[in-house]
Amino acid sequence: MKPQILKTSALTKSFPGSNSAAPVINNLDTHFFKGEFTVIMGNSGSGKSTLLYLLSGLDKATSGKIWIDDFPVHNRTEKELALMRRQKVGFVFQDSNLVPNLTVKENILVAGRLVSKNSNQLNKRVDELLNDLGILPLANRMPGQLSGGEAQRCAMARALINDPVVIFADEPTGSLNSEASLKVMDCLDTIHSKGQSIVMVTHDLKSATYGDRILFFRDGQIVDERLRLGERGCAAEEEALFTWLKQKGW
Amino acid sequence: MNSILLIIKSNLARRRSQSITAGVSIVTVSLLFSLSIGILTSIQQPFDKVFNNLNASHILLLYDFRNDNGDSMKNWFLKQPEVESVGNPDAYYNCNGPLFVKTGKIDALVQITEFTSNHLRQDKLKILKGDIKDAPGINEIWLPNYLAVQHNIQVGDTIAIPTSGGTYSFKVSAMVSDPHYGSGMVNPTRAWVKAGSLSFFAPVSQLTNNCLGIRLKSTDLVADVLGRFNTKFNFAGTALQYSIFKSAFMSTYQLIAGILLIFSILALIIAVYLIRSIIIKTIYDYYKLTGILKAQGFTPANIIVIYVTQYLFMAILFIALGCCGTSFILQLIMQSVMRTIGVIDLHLRLPFIFAVSFIFLTTIIVLTAFIAALKTTKIKPAQAIKYGAPERIKTRTRADNIINRSLLPLLPALSIRALMENKKRALVTFTVLLFTIFILLFSSGVTTSLSQLKYNKAAWGFENGEIELVRNGATPIGFTHQELKEIFEGEKGIKSVTPFSYESIMILPGAGKQPVNLFGKAYEGDITKAGLITLSGIYPSNESEIALCIGTAKLLGKMPGDSIAAFIEGQQVTLKITGVYQDISNMGQGFRLSSKTFEKLNPVYSPAMYSLKLVNVAGAEDYKKYLQKKYGSTITINMNIEDRLKQMGIVSNMIITFLLLAIFFITILLLSIWNDVIVSTRDYRKSFGIFKTAGFTPRQLRMLLVWKMILLCAFSLILAIPLSLFLSPLLMGQVTQNFGIVQFPFSVSGVSVIIIACIFFCAVVLCAWLSSSGASKINPRVLLVGQ
Known part of the structure; x- marks a missing residue:
């Protein structure tokens, strides 16, 4: 049995002033395992992204508890959450969300310099990551000069710079073509293969097949889960996943 | 036209903070400009009015009757065609002070002059306080009103005047308006006693000073008449003329008006720059909207009219506000002047002042808006609607290595990158900061120069003796x-x-x-x-x-x-x-x-x-x-000259003027900073969302904005201090050249500069910190697609 890296207890999130009476996250008890690549799927508006924001400490729950690596995220001040994010969390968005006035390398260094004081080590680490993700030659380019896939890989390097406990990825291939998506997912797979825990929200079946475990999310609750049976990214696995999702009302 | 007005209304409502910033800068320019024009055009009126009302002499001859013959001079003047009337010689006694009153000692040089019936028709006096009488009574003295105001002397007070044999006490029975000595700028000043009273001061043998007043038909004739007089007589006394009295009366106000005019021109340059930047920013923010409007049939001229009309409205509104302020301040100034010299009805040329201000400033503002709005003509509707404003491809800057090489802590390094990225906005804020600190240092330097005059007398034209x-x-x-x-x-x-x-x-x-x-x-x-x-x-x-x-x-x-x-x-x-x-x-x-x-x-x-x-x-x-x-x-x-200046209130007037100006410009500065930080927070909200996700604390996010201001403030201080040392004497030289000073003896107090720099720095940082609270509230949800 793998150790749990992330867990929630009676997690609830509702938005004040929202027309809907039901909470977006509704009394959720769940957990994620260390070194596991977990994929969350569900219909639009089901609360997947909100869950990701709550888990990563970017948003505050209405009630309930969250632990990352045994660190209680709930009832923390903004400052404590920020300090926790530096050490324990990496985030990859649908858009790469790189700071437009910083180079690729600087975008990664900014996150790194929040934690590491050793400039030489940090620069070395950035170069390693860029090399691993195949974008080292682009280190001094500005975000506006990158393709979508390249920008997304840069965002991944930024998420990894502080060796986080878990990486949250919110639709990382949502804005990419299939070729770029494949490269990004291969990168995520490489990262995962080195033991990195990943929690990813996606609508894309192909991307979802890279997950070890797929959670289906509906009305603020995880209604079912499925373990990957076949090869990552293979057509048979994609087909099986599609069938399973259809059964759940996807 | 209705549709254009609707868009203008919406622009003003949506861009409230920027409209207020532009508005405040227009109000300031309008106030400074119209006030300086107002003072320059109005200040001679009270003098001329009181001079004519009191039938004042255009030439005063002060002489010793042992050297010059008063009767022959009078007879000569009476024969000149330009002369309207000539008074009788008035005897006076030069009292070299100090005078003693209940409030203490007055270090003033006073000509104690006998008041004769001659003064009921020429060189009349107007009683401003006290019993209205034809002449002072026995043991009574009439003082010029400014002297009484400066030293808080009341009617009924006793004043002890030094004489050759001790002191002699007089009762102050009236404060008068004396057309020649109404400003306190002519030294010595004059006080009046009953005819025959001078014998209290000195033996008759020593009372040899006389004053003869000559009134001409026109002020333009003074030089002609005096020229002929000098060729005819070997005059050993002193001839004081109309232009000296007038210049003395107007000098302080002209000096202040000149400084206000310089400041208003500098403020206008800033306002033009601010308005241009705001319009260009608005054009880019509403790029898509402009495309939609063009698609609906708005011509390029219609779009330009939107901006021009918007700023025309703003100009009219805010210049009017500035002029209201001017009307109030100018009337306060003129009432104070009028009270001192006893003019009741003064017709200020407010419509002229306002018309000049309106025409000049509105033209500049509308022209600025027009030139800035020309950018909209280049917007292509199809591209604007589809893609919005063209995104600038960020290119590498010279500041790249700041983050890579860890030369600076992260926050200031990121702030420098942000400044380098948006140079134009940084330049506007920097210019406002530079201008404000320049004004503060300039003001401090000028007041220090005046108050330090005693250490630098030679540069002002005085002997250096104590x-x-x-x-x-x-x-x-x-x-x-x-x-x-x-x-x-x-x-x-x-x-x-x-x-x-x-x-x-x-x-x-x-x-x-x-x-x-x-x-x-x-x-x-x-x-x-x-x-x-x-x-x-x-x-x-x-x-x-x-x-x-x-x-x-x-x-x-x-x-x-x-x-x-x-x-x-x-x-x-x-x-x-x-x-x-x-x-x-x-x-x-x-x-x-x-x-x-x-x-x-x-x-x-x-x-x-x-x-x-x-x-x-x-x-x-x-x-x-x-x-x-x-x-x-x-x-x-x-x-001493320094005591005379103090008595005339020049230094205190300057300090008050500069203090008010400083408050004005600091207000504009703080509003600009507030606006800049809020706009930056909005513009960089996505970057802040990314930083927040990466682990920046709320305080660090705020400090990113504050650091920008700290850097700009530091640069502006570094530049403003030498700039003020270099430019202030040149600017003041322009203002004071009509007063005989072309090279202004500018003195700087190091302590004052440090105090001003510290206060300025703290005010900027505090304002930036308070206005940056929005940065800490940014929700990373802004990073979601479609947000």
Whole structure:
């Protein structure tokens, strides 16, 4: 049995002033395992992204508890959450969300310099990551000069710079073509293969097949889960996943 | 048109903070500009009004009747066609103070003058406080109103005046408006007593001073008449004329108005830059909207009209607000002036002032809006609707290595990158910061220069001696010049003695030009011994040389090396100009001669005044008492120039003016910073979302914005301090050149500069911190696609 890296207890999130009476996250008890690549799927508006924001400490729950690596995220001040994010969390968005006035390398260094004081080590680490993700030659380019896939890989390097406990990825291939998506997912797979825990929200079946475990999310609750049976990214696995999702009302 | 108005209304509502920033800058420019125009165009009115109402003399001849014959001079003037009336000679006694009142001592030089029935028709006085009477009663004195106001003297108070035999007390029975001595800028001033009262002050044999007033049909005729008078009479006294009284009255206000005008032009440059930046930013923010409007049939001209009309409305509204402020402040100033000199009804030319301000400022603002709005003509509807504003491809900047090489802590390094990325906005904020700190340092420097005048007298045109005194040759036991000079040279406490005398000469500029009557000084010995300096050339050393004050040199079109003809002591001589100097004491007019010139033309000439440079500068007040006690009535010690300025309230007026200006500009600055930080927070909200996700604390996010201001503030301070040291004297030289100072003696107090810099820095940082609270509230949800 793998150790749990992330867990929630009676997690609830509702938005004040929202027309809907039901909470977006509704009394959720769940957990994620260390070194596991977990994929969350569900219909639009089901609360997947909100869950990701709550888990990563970017948003505050209405009630309930969250632990990352045994660190209680709930009832923390903004400052404590920020300090926790530096050490324990990496985030990859649908858009790469790189700071437009910083180079690729600087975008990664900014996150790194929040934690590491050793400039030489940090620069070395950035170069390693860029090399691993195949974008080292682009280190001094500005975000506006990158393709979508390249920008997304840069965002991944930024998420990894502080060796986080878990990486949250919110639709990382949502804005990419299939070729770029494949490269990004291969990168995520490489990262995962080195033991990195990943929690990813996606609508894309192909991307979802890279997950070890797929959670289906509906009305603020995880209604079912499925373990990957076949090869990552293979057509048979994609087909099986599609069938399973259809059964759940996807 | 309705649709254009609707868009303008929506623009104003949606861009409230930017509209307010532009509005405040327009209000400030309008206020400063219209106020300076208002003061410049209005300040002569009260003087002319009181001068005419009281039938004041255009020429006052002050003379000793033993040297000049009052009756023959009066008869001559009466025969001149330009003369309207001539008064009777008034006897006066020069009281060299101090006067004693209940509030203490007044260090003022006063001409105690007998009030005769002559003053019921010419050189009349207006009683502003006290019983309305035809003349002061026995043991009563009438004081000029400004003196009473400055020293809080009330009707009924007793004033003790020093006499040759002690002091004599008078009851203050009225405060009067005296057309010649209403401003407090003419030294000595004048007070009035009942005819025959002068015998209380000195023996009749010593009461030899008389004043003769000549009123002309027009103020333009003064130079003609005085020119002829000087050729006819070998006048040994002093001739004061209309222009001197008027300049003295207007000088402080003109100085303040000049400074306001300079500030208003600088503020206008900032306002134009701000408006241009705001419009260009709006154009880019509403790029898509502009495309939609064009698609709906708006022509490029229609789009330009939107911006031009918007700023026309704003200009009208905010210039009107500024003019309202001007109306209020100008009326306050003029009422204060009117109260002092006793004018009741004054017609301010407000419509003219407002019209000039409106036309000038509106034209500039509308033109700025038009030029900035021309950018909209390049917007192509299809591309604008589909893609919005073209995104600038960020390119690498020189600041790249700041983050890579860890040269700076992360937050300031990121702030520098942000500044480099948006140079235009940074430049606007930097300019506003620079301008404000410049104004503060400029204001501080000017007030310091005035208050430090006593340490820098020579640059202002004054002798550097700590004590200036007059030899009273007419007293029974009086000293001759040689005796007194030798006595002073033997005094251990006196380092050097410079004898001099005030003299009047007439310059004959040549054929077809009017003679110029000039007042100046003749010095015995080396003039530079008195610390006096020239702007160009050297001071005269022999009887055929002269140095001219800058105003006179300009008036005559002369420079060192030229020669001029002059009428001195009744004889025509040719003098070579050896130098040009500056001197504030006579509004840039005058001359400096060697006493040899007068000794040659008048064998009995001898200087009557002495500038004493002391060994112990700090002990000047004690030394004055020592001299007065030792030499008694044989000498009269004059008031220091610094005390005279203090008495005239010039320094305090300047400080108040500059304080108000400083408050104005700091308000604009803080609004600009507030606006800049809020706009930056909005523009960088996505970057802040990314930083927040990466682990920046709320305080760090705020500090990113604050650091930008800290850096801009530091750069502006680094630039403003040397800039203010360099530019302030030049600007002040422009303002004061009509007062005889072309090279303004600018003094800076290091402590003041440090205090101002610290306060400025703290105010900027505090404002940036308070306005940055929005950054800490940014939700990373802004990073979601479609947000």
